Amino acid sequence: MFPSSPNIRITLLKITSMRDAIGNKGYQLISKKEVLGISKSVTSKEYYESKKNEYKVDVALKIQSFLYDGSKYATIDDVIYQIERTYLTGQFLELYLMETKIKRDEINGYT
Known part of the structure; x- marks a missing residue:
């Protein structure tokens, strides 16, 4: 698989x-919308910046910016994450996610 x-x-x-x-x-x-993204590593700078702002970045990824619909939550492998920060880099949008305690069965209408 190619890096990007x-x-x-x-x-x-x-x-x-x-x-x-x-x-x-x-x-x-x-609403929900399934998209494909590019997984990326959380750098030490991003990790320490998130600790300083009192949240912990668990996952970082990029998606094409036109796919983002302003959602504040995302699921990956049935784990629900809160989108803590977004950063626009040209045609891509970087998403920084923090794991939540919300379970899938706690959301009405999620099938």
Whole structure:
């Protein structure tokens, strides 16, 4: 496989938090979109910068910028990540993801 070829499948998620009738917190899926991306390493500079800003970057990847729809969450292999930061680099958009505690079955409408 070539270094800049797509090698990771992610699903961009737009979800909103909500409360049920008795006050339990839940999530509602607004939309999802499957895209291919290019996995990249989290550099030591990015790691220390994220620690300084009190979040931990777990995954870094690039997707073509026109594919991004403003989603704040993404899934990779059934793990849900929050998109902490985006950075535009020409035709690509770098996404920096932090793992969440949200489980797939906690999201209403996610099949």
